[in-house]
Amino acid sequence: MDRIxxxxxARETLQADVLVIGAGVAGGLMAYELxxxxxxxxxxxxxxxxxxxxxxxxxxxxxxxxxxxxxxxAPYAPTPDDQTPWTFYGQQAQxxxxxxxxxxxxxxxxxxxxxxxxxxxxxxxxxxxxDFRMRSAYGVxxxxxxxxxxxxxxxxxxxxxxxxAGGPDTIGPPRSAPYPLPPVPISYLDxxxxxxxxxxxxxxxxxxxxxxxxxxxxxxxxxxxxxxxCRFVCPIAAKYDASxxxxxxVAAGATLLAGRVVYNIDxxxxxxxxxxxxxxxxxxxxxxxxxxxxxxxxAIETPKLLLMSTRRRAKGVANGSGLxxxxxxxxxxxxxxxxxxxxxxxxxGPVSATGGVTGLRDGPFRAKQAAAAxxxxxxxxxxxxxxxxxxxxxxKQKLIGAELRARVHDNTSRQVHLSSSxxxxxxxxxxxxxxxxxxxxxxxxxxxxxxxxxDYTLRGWTAAxxxxxxxxxxxxxxxxxxxxxxxxxxxxxxxKTCPDPExxxxxxxxYAIIGGTAVMGDDPKTSVVDRFGRSHDHPNLFILGxxxxxxxxxxxxxxxxxxxxxxxxxxxxxxxxx
Numbered sequence: 001m002d003r004i005x006x007x008x009x010a011r012e013t014l015q016a017d018v019l020v021i022g023a024g025v026a027g028g029l030m031a032y033e034l035x036x037x038x039x040x041x042x043x044x045x046x047x048x049x050x051x052x053x054x055x056x057x058x059x060x061x062x063x064x065x066x067x068x069x070x071x072x073x074a075p076y077a078p079t080p081d082d083q084t085p086w087t088f089y090g091q092q093a094q095x096x097x098x099x100x101x102x103x104x105x106x107x108x109x110x111x112x113x114x115x116x117x118x119x120x121x122x123x124x125x126x127x128x129x130x131d132f133r134m135r136s137a138y139g140v141x142x143x144x145x146x147x148x149x150x151x152x153x154x155x156x157x158x159x160x161x162x163x164x165a166g167g168p169d170t171i172g173p174p175r176s177a178p179y180p181l182p183p184v185p186i187s188y189l190d191x192x193x194x195x196x197x198x199x200x201x202x203x204x205x206x207x208x209x210x211x212x213x214x215x216x217x218x219x220x221x222x223x224x225x226x227x228x229x230c231r232f233v234c235p236i237a238a239k240y241d242a243s244x245x246x247x248x249x250v251a252a253g254a255t256l257l258a259g260r261v262v263y264n265i266d267x268x269x270x271x272x273x274x275x276x277x278x279x280x281x282x283x284x285x286x287x288x289x290x291x292x293x294x295x296x297x298x299a300i301e302t303p304k305l306l307l308m309s310t311r312r313r314a315k316g317v318a319n320g321s322g323l324x325x326x327x328x329x330x331x332x333x334x335x336x337x338x339x340x341x342x343x344x345x346x347x348x349g350p351v352s353a354t355g356g357v358t359g360l361r362d363g364p365f366r367a368k369q370a371a372a373a374x375x376x377x378x379x380x381x382x383x384x385x386x387x388x389x390x391x392x393x394x395x396k397q398k399l400i401g402a403e404l405r406a407r408v409h410d411n412t413s414r415q416v417h418l419s420s421s422x423x424x425x426x427x428x429x430x431x432x433x434x435x436x437x438x439x440x441x442x443x444x445x446x447x448x449x450x451x452x453x454x455d456y457t458l459r460g461w462t463a464a465x466x467x468x469x470x471x472x473x474x475x476x477x478x479x480x481x482x483x484x485x486x487x488x489x490x491x492x493x494x495x496k497t498c499p500d501p502e503x504x505x506x507x508x509x510x511y512a513i514i515g516g517t518a519v520m521g522d523d524p525k526t527s528v529v530d531r532f533g534r535s536h537d538h539p540n541l542f543i544l545g546x547x548x549x550x551x552x553x554x555x556x557x558x559x560x561x562x563x564x565x566x567x568x569x570x571x572x573x574x575x576x577x578x
Contacts, residue, residue, distance in 0.1 A: 002436045003310060004263045004444060006277065012286030016042040016255070018578050019276065019290035021262050021305075024115025025558055026544040026565040027296035028242040029161070031249035033569035039578050041254040042288065043246065044278060046077040046261040046301070047111030050118060050243065056235045065384035067108050067119045067511060070233040075441035076281045077111040077261055085511070089449035090435050099458070099507055105449040107330055107514040109298050113258055114243030116298060117558060119232045120512065121352035122239040124164040124210040125555035126155050128173045128362050134425075134551050138367040140456065141425045142550050145522045145531035146564075152176060154563035159208075162240045162562070163218035166208035171356060181218060184209045189344045190355030193376050193416065196474035202467065203358040204376070210240035210559075211350060219244075226349045231383050239350075260286065263444055265293070265309040265317045265541075273317070273541045279442045292540050292578040296565075299328070299547040300432055300447050303517040306543075308434050308445065318518065318535040318543060323528055325433050327426035329516035329552035332453055332507040334461055336418045336468040337381050338477030343413035347386070351379030357418065357471065360464060361554070370423045370460025373554040374468060380415035387412045416477055420464035421510055423554045424457050432517055453507060461507050513557055515546035532571045533564065540577070544568055 018034050020027045023045035035041045055070035062069035066082025073079055080088040086104035093104055109116045129148040134141040156177055158164075166172070166179035186206045194204035211224040224230070224238040234241070250256050259281035266275045275289045295302055303325035307316040316324055353375035360372040380386035387408055394407040424430075435448035472480050521527025524536035529548055535541040544565050546557045572578050 004308070006285050007283070010287050011280060011284040014042055014286065014288035016040045016288065016290045018042070018292045018294060019044065019288050020294045020296060021276065022046075022115065022296035022298065022301075022545070023113045023242070023246045023256065023258070024296060024298060024545070025117050025242045025561050027294065028114070028245035028249060029562055029565040030294050030296065030544065030569050031254045032245045032252060033566065034572065034578060035249045035252035035254040037573050038253070041249065042290070043249065043254055043256045044260040044262055044276075044288065045111075045113050045256065045258045046297070047113070047258065048072055048074055048077075049258050050112045050114055052233070052235065052237060055118070055233045056229070059229055059233050065232070067232050068110065071110055071112060071118065074111070074259075074281070076259065076279070078440050078446070079111055080106075080108050082108070089447055090438060091449060091451075099453045100455065102450070102452050103507070103509060105330070105451045106509040106511050107300070108511045109300060109514060111301070113246055113256065114241045117240070117242040120558055121231065121556055122210050122234070122350060123352065123556040124159065124162060124208045124559045126172055126175075127553050127555055127560050130362050130366070131551060131553040131555070134366070138364070140367065142521075144550050145520055148173065151560070151563050151567065154567045155559065157566050158559055158562035161245065162210045162559070163212055163221065164208050164210055164559070165213035167206070169205055170208050171205040171358060172208055179208065181213045184211055184213050184224065184350065184354055186355040187345070187349050187378055189346050189348070189378060189416070190376050192340065192344045192475070193355070193357065193418070193471065197357050197471045200470055200474060201359070202471065204355055205358055206355050207353060209350065212238045224350060228347050228351050228379065229384065230350050231352045231379065261442060261444065262305060263308060264311065265305065267312045267317055267538060271538050273538050279444065283442060292542070292572065294542045294544060296544045298545055299514040299517045302543060302545060302547045303432055304434050304445070304447050306518065318528055318537050318541060320537045321525055321528055323428070323519055323526070325431050325517050326428045327516040327519055328430040328432050328449065328451060328514070329424050329426055329549070331421040331423060331510035331513050331552065331554060332457055332461055333510050334420050334422070334465045334468065334507065336420075336465065336472060336480065338416055338472045338475075338480035339411065339414040340416050341414075341476045341478075344416060345413055346378055346380040346415050346417070347412075349378055351383040352377070354378050357467075360460070360467065368456070368459065369463060370425070370457045371554050372420045372422045372460050372464035374418055374420040374464060377417035377419050379417070380412060381417055386415060416472060416475065418468040418471065420461075420468055421513070421554050422457055422461045422464055423552060424453060426516055426519070426551060427452070427454065451509070458507065513546075513552060515549040515552045515557060518543050518547040519550050520548040521550065533568045542568060542572070
């Protein structure tokens with residue numbers, strides 16, 4: 001049966017002015033802004049509370065140390081597995097079909113208080129002006145209903161809330177005011193890559209970070225001290241995550257309830273949302289009513305919930321356009337790695353990336369091929385397992401004692417890793433929907449994804465691959481991966497020059513970025529929500545998050561999400577909608 005029924009009487013009944021579904025970046029900021037205005041706000045979060053010390057302990061104990069490894073994968077609110085995420089989405093492994101027909105979707109997200117921001121890179125990038133006008137500027141994809149200029153004041157507010165660190169030379173578009181904090185310094189590794197990239201015509205710059213960069217701290221958070229686990233869990237809370245504003249919302253009077261998995265949205269005859277039903281972690285159920293509803297459950301769970309809610313709407317809630325769950329977007333990645341001739345010292349500073357290679361970010365080429373962002377990964381080949389993997393390789397070669405130590409030290413200190421993320425355009429064939437044939441511990445459907453990559457993205461991906469390889473060649477790197485045809489990994493280990501020619505590797509879907517499944521726009525026929533995130537079909541329902549993005553770009557999407565949430569909260573208050 002493609003519907004969830006209640007199992008006995010409700011165990012909880014709630015009433016609020018504003019009900020927020022999801023305690024991530026959008027939900028936390030919306031709850032905080034509205035609670036400050038004395039609205040009665042209740043936040044329902046599907047996942048558990050996340051305790052930082054326990055997350056760090058899980059990470060240390062994990063044998064794989066992937067993005068989701070520090071966090072509880074609660075059976076009542078499951079998330080993708082780090083090792084085989086495509087199975088969560090009902091897909092086959094990568095490479096079973098051509099990527100233009102079907103490719104393994106690998107987007108990772110968290111369900112818990114603070115959401116996926118717990119393991120984001122900490123990069124706090126603004127989208128560039130042309131990212132909002134891809135159709136007008138380059139004749140591809142679609143334009144946003146909001147411009148960079150309209151969003152710029154809200155970027156400033158979000159940066160202030162987060163404590164973003166940056167400076168005049170930081171990668172990013174024009175801005176009207178300085179960053180709140182001075183920049184996180186670029187690393188020695190960044191400077192060595194720049195020495196090779198700049199003669200080839202490519203620039204290198206530092207990234208803006210949602211990390212505290214000053215000794216006195218910021219808003220109760222300490223200065224970043226460069227922990228090598230900071231990509232997946234910051235052990236000291238120097239990196240911003242959404243739990244900060246969730247807790248600020250609670251301090252302002254909001255009620256936070258974790259372990260509440262919403263499975264249905266009720267709609268009245270007049271189109272107004274009246275209530276939601278949710279499962280408790282132990283299988284019981286509850287109901288919440290409010291004047292205004294804010295759905296902020298990320299780009300997979302948001303459309304899944306809307307499409308599950310078919311009691312009064314056969315196509316699901318907010319789906320008059322038929323676009324809920326369509327236009328699923330991400331980035332695709334190409335990783336180029338090699339050993340520099342001498343030590344470049346990765347793992348110093350934040351391990352995600354302090355610097356990146358510019359030049360493929362924006363320009364007329366986007367009419368024909370995708371943009372690419374190239375990160376100089378500050379965490380070697382594997383930011384949480386790099387030295388361990390070098391030791392494992394050396395042990396296989398029977399090295400022990402001083403020889404083992406010397407090999408691990410030498411190889412790890414010379415690791416260079418350029419990781420390019422390439423944009424994917426919206427495509428209505430790329431979808432997420434509830435899969436009623438596969439269910440979780442509460443009997444709720446898991447998400448089913450259908451995804452492929454087009455030639456536009458592949459052309460941009462190829463350009464990034466060739467550029468990144470040229471930089472490593474210029475550095476004099478050895479053992480550049482992937483190896484050349486007919487060259488084994490063991491032969492590569494003693495190679496003195498970069499192998500050539502290079503085989504064509506398979507594009508991989510990025511783990512970090514997901515969006516596009518409840519698109520915003522001015523026309524109700526071609527979009528799900530308006531420019532403020534308000535549903536075209538239901539006046540008291542706002543849908544916020546990366547699901548509303550018309551295009552995904554190649555920037556970390558989180559700061560733009562925060563800016564949009566702050567703008568929507570202001571709209572709700574000034575228009576008296578709650």
